[in-house]
Amino acid sequence: MGDSSNQDLISDLPQSIIESILTRLPLRDAVRTSLLSSKWRYRWATLTHLVFDEDCVTLSNDRALFEDKLINFITRALFLHQGPIHKFQLCTSYLQSCPEIDQWILFLSRKDIKELVIELGESEWIRAPSCLFKCKKLIRLELFRCELDPPPTFKGFLCLKNLNLYQVFVASDAIESLISSCPLLESLSLSYSDSLTLNIYAPNLKYLCLEGEFKDICLQNTPLLIVMSVAMYMTEDIAEHMQQSSSCNFIKLLGSVPYLERLIGRIYFTKYLSIGDDRGRYPVTYSHLKIIELYQVSFEDMKEILVVLHLITNSPNLVELQISGSSNTLTAMEATDLDFWDKECPSPCLFDRLKVVKMTEMSGVPHEMEFIKFLLESSPVLEVMSIMPCPSVMDGRLNMLIELVRFRRASARAEIVFIQC
Numbered sequence: 001m002g003d004s005s006n007q008d009l010i011s012d013l014p015q016s017i018i019e020s021i022l023t024r025l026p027l028r029d030a031v032r033t034s035l036l037s038s039k040w041r042y043r044w045a046t047l048t049h050l051v052f053d054e055d056c057v058t059l060s061n062d063r064a065l066f067e068d069k070l071i072n073f074i075t076r077a078l079f080l081h082q083g084p085i086h087k088f089q090l091c092t093s094y095l096q097s098c099p100e101i102d103q104w105i106l107f108l109s110r111k112d113i114k115e116l117v118i119e120l121g122e123s124e125w126i127r128a129p130s131c132l133f134k135c136k137k138l139i140r141l142e143l144f145r146c147e148l149d150p151p152p153t154f155k156g157f158l159c160l161k162n163l164n165l166y167q168v169f170v171a172s173d174a175i176e177s178l179i180s181s182c183p184l185l186e187s188l189s190l191s192y193s194d195s196l197t198l199n200i201y202a203p204n205l206k207y208l209c210l211e212g213e214f215k216d217i218c219l220q221n222t223p224l225l226i227v228m229s230v231a232m233y234m235t236e237d238i239a240e241h242m243q244q245s246s247s248c249n250f251i252k253l254l255g256s257v258p259y260l261e262r263l264i265g266r267i268y269f270t271k272y273l274s275i276g277d278d279r280g281r282y283p284v285t286y287s288h289l290k291i292i293e294l295y296q297v298s299f300e301d302m303k304e305i306l307v308v309l310h311l312i313t314n315s316p317n318l319v320e321l322q323i324s325g326s327s328n329t330l331t332a333m334e335a336t337d338l339d340f341w342d343k344e345c346p347s348p349c350l351f352d353r354l355k356v357v358k359m360t361e362m363s364g365v366p367h368e369m370e371f372i373k374f375l376l377e378s379s380p381v382l383e384v385m386s387i388m389p390c391p392s393v394m395d396g397r398l399n400m401l402i403e404l405v406r407f408r409r410a411s412a413r414a415e416i417v418f419i420q421c
Helices: 015-023 027-035 063-080 100-108 130-134 172-180 236-244 249-254 269-273 302-313 340-344 366-378 397-406
Strands: 049-052 087-091 115-119 140-144 162-168 187-201 207-221 227-232 262-265 291-297 320-325 356-362 384-389 415-418
Touching: 049 063, 063 100, 087 100, 100 115, 100 130, 162 172, 172 187, 207 249, 227 269, 249 269, 249 302, 262 269, 269 291, 269 302, 291 302, 302 340, 302 366, 340 366, 356 366, 366 384, 366 397, 384 397, 397 415
Parallel strands: 049 087, 087 115, 115 140, 140 162, 162 187, 187 207, 207 227, 227 262, 262 291, 291 320, 320 356, 356 384, 384 415
Antiparallel strands: none
């Protein structure tokens, strides 16, 4: 029998297993395996997933020296690479200026790249080179602080399923064209810092996350959408546009998403939905909607309250509801228009599956309390309602608590948790 102690068992493993091992190592360590033996010299060079960060080279107090080392490491790794590259990820806060990115992307466009993620320092913006739009096999594209200008000849990413653009600068018509030219798109995240009117045509879209300064958002063809998160920043320009708008924002944004399962509306979301002549024209029942989160709802704005009521009363399978009040709603304890609840709340109304309600930033104004009362009376399987008052409200907390415990509860199991912050 041969001496088994001299056998190189690791080197004799199948290539697929060796690649699996190398993929799980930080890229710097994977490259270092080239020093093990002649058999290992270029084993790392066939990896299909390349993830670069500041750990790829030794940290240095000399920032310029460190940048040069990292750029050289990436360039050399790409130069020595053999075969296809399916994933290229670069995430570092140390590269403040990197013109080499253009050459890297040009190289990747010839390597069957499928996943491309680039995030540099917070103060650095990059302009995507035209060769990016030649990456025909992209499935995932994630860019941070990037300027996009698709060339006129661009026909779309026909394989793209995930598009994440954070703090991008791109013309309104260009972003709409980009989205509509990705027929397989399933997930879209867009963070935008300029006033934008956005029309989304994406028949296979399932996950949507929008954050930025939007004048209008219209979902023209998103019938498969199941998760939506929207945060809208208000500027004077957008506020003026909203005041002059007559179209129904609720219909434009939520009128054609029948399979929605989770809705997250952040800053100014309910304000935006309340714009336009809407009464009696909401056509959708959200039979699949189980979780609703709404932030900074003004309970002194009757139109915003109507938006909330419509959403929850047309969601028969709602399980969890989270609402935070507007920090501007701090006073006005006088009861006004309380007959609104008799006129607008459907009777009888039962939330047969609602189990959890979380109310935060509550200030105890009458319409907040009426809303809580309505939920308690209409939720026969409710398990817990937690209420956190606004930190600025101190004197009225005891009155809020006294009023809460007097409300009738449809569920004998319902527990009211009053959280002191």
